[in-house]
Amino acid sequence: MKHFCSILLISLLGSGILNAQQRLVERADRQYTDYSFKPAQDIYQKVVDRGYVTAELLQRLGNTYYFNADYEKAAESYGRLLEEFEAEATPDYYFRYAQALRSTGKLDRADSIMQRFTEITRASSDARAELFEANRDYRAEIEANSGRYDMTPFVFNSRYSDFAPSLTGEGLLFSSDRDTGNLARYRHTWNSQDFLDLYEVSPDSARGHRVTKVEGVNSRFHESTSALSPDGNTLYFTRNNVREGKFARDQEGFVRLKIYRAEKIDGVWSTIEELPFNSDSYSVAHPALSADGKVLYFASDMPGSRVGNGDSPAQSDLWRVIIKEDGTFSQPENLGPKINTEARETFPFVSSEGILYFSSDGHPGLGGLDIFATKLDYLPWKGSVQNVGKPVNSAWDDFTYVISDETREGYFASNRPEGMGGDDIYGFIETRPLQFECIQSITGTVRDKITNEVLAGATVRIIDEQNNEVSSAITDTNGNYEITLDCNQANFVRASREGYIPAEEYLSPSDGKPRVVDFYLEPESVTAGYGDDLAKLLQLSTIYFDFDKAVIRPDAEIEIQKVIAAMEKYPSLKIKANSHTDSRGPAAYNLNLSQRRADATVRYMISKGIAPERLQGEGFGESRLINRCVDGVRCSDEEHQLNRRSEFIIFE
Known part of the structure; x- marks a missing residue:
């Protein structure tokens, strides 16, 4: 009976102690939810020191230290949370633990915790994990941006x-x-x-x-x-x-x-x-x-x-x-x-x-x-965020940065331990400005300047102002290309293809907004002299007429449109439409028919916007046959059609 009473007494005492701890935690919880972190922190720490530990208690205790920049104590609480209650620790606590570790100088351990953080948040597309994955060499970037400041005193700090x-x-x-x-x-x-x-x-x-x-x-x-x-x-x-x-x-x-x-x-x-x-x-x-x-x-x-x-x-x-x-x-x-x-x-x-x-x-x-x-101008496109480096940044909280771009003098605040008070203002002079990467996307299509046909296999190059080739791309089967350049500086975008005169466009420094730059390359043969047949130079299909007709056929319209495009591109170009017939029928009739075909061709081109003074038309009848199909020779309809044609001769 005495033994039973002793057990009961111990149990009641234990229950009383437990209830007392719970009441303390409840009081701390009320203060915590009211953002009264410091009073809550004192109670949480006291309860933990007495051996009453739960996952939520360690989470909240760690947060009271973390959001008051006591990172060493925060790391202790978060580390214990992950060790004793791993299943109840949400991803945010891995992240804060890594941050607290960085602040205490344990960078390798912090990176290993961040690696675990990226693994457990992979499905949720957490920006912090994505940034860590994309910037594995972030320490090198920080070092590259460090040493750009001369620190100056701010004499108005207090305790x-x-x-x-x-x-x-x-x-x-x-x-x-x-x-x-x-x-x-x-x-x-x-x-x-x-x-x-x-x-x-x-x-x-x-x-x-x-x-x-x-x-x-x-x-x-x-x-x-x-x-x-x-x-x-x-x-x-x-x-x-x-x-x-x-x-x-x-x-x-x-x-x-x-x-x-x-x-x-x-x-x-x-x-x-x-x-x-x-x-x-x-x-x-x-x-x-x-x-x-x-x-x-x-x-x-x-x-x-x-x-x-x-x-x-x-x-x-x-x-x-x-x-x-x-x-x-x-x-x-x-x-x-x-x-x-x-x-x-x-x-x-x-x-x-x-x-x-x-x-x-x-x-x-x-x-x-x-x-x-x-750089805000770059931000909507391919702008990046950079750590400004040491000594402005430290293992502590560094914040409220301001700078004069005229004098390069500025100030920021930090709670680093060498300061006079809780937070202190520090002055600086920036001796070397940050270099912001500006990547601009350039896309476009390369076409034949005369025919407007797309040119596959053309080369598009980025050339800097020192005439150095920076990068290049090849157009696809649709004549399209995509390339990037450094928009912090001026560049030339140059397109070239065998058989064509290269073309280029100058791009001045910009905000990085994507641009479309199309090229229309001029065939080298366009430089031919007077008397040349433009149809051959443009490699056009032959423009044929139906037997005994002077009407422009639909297939002929397509080819004539290419001639019109060339004349629009070259305002000084003048064309004489020479028209021909086959040998069937009287020679005088054929001469008249060919003239009607030449006139029909000229009228069609005028209807499409070409000035009349840039056009001439002449019929040659059957006088310039291109095959054996003279009078008295039996030929197929296909052979006779080869002679019913028009030419486009460049004249002065």
């Missing part, structure tokens, strides 16, 4: 978070939580950091520069990531979804981000309004403007975004809208699969040269968020 630099001409806007107050109610529970405000670094004649808060837009909640219009009178910025001084939550209790617009009136920011494509149910954040101020780029997880499985609130795509003349906006447009993946694409910036810079952990990089770039 808090400073990030999101934005160029203003003479100064700089940025976000910081440096003096927003340390009261708990003003702290954001995502990372236990104070709420953010916008600050401005502006010239000061006495002190060189001074840092001040941006008046008129800051509140006691988050304001960050800003973009200033070219005239300096419109400011776009990110803020929490706030209504009447309080957080506005969606149906699940989440506080989303929105972009707001402020206008400067009499030197004061006012008339603040939220943009119409904001929503309580998804985030719209991190505005960036094109150089002319007519296009607004931003990050969002709005419907149509290529984001992951929903347990990762930081995931977003890049979008854009056109700003119309009246200040309204077009419908948002997703930037597409060359940019966006199932992971994080965020913090866009567009330089005056039309280069889009953004941060991503979906494209192959060094770990965490890396900064990437693409």
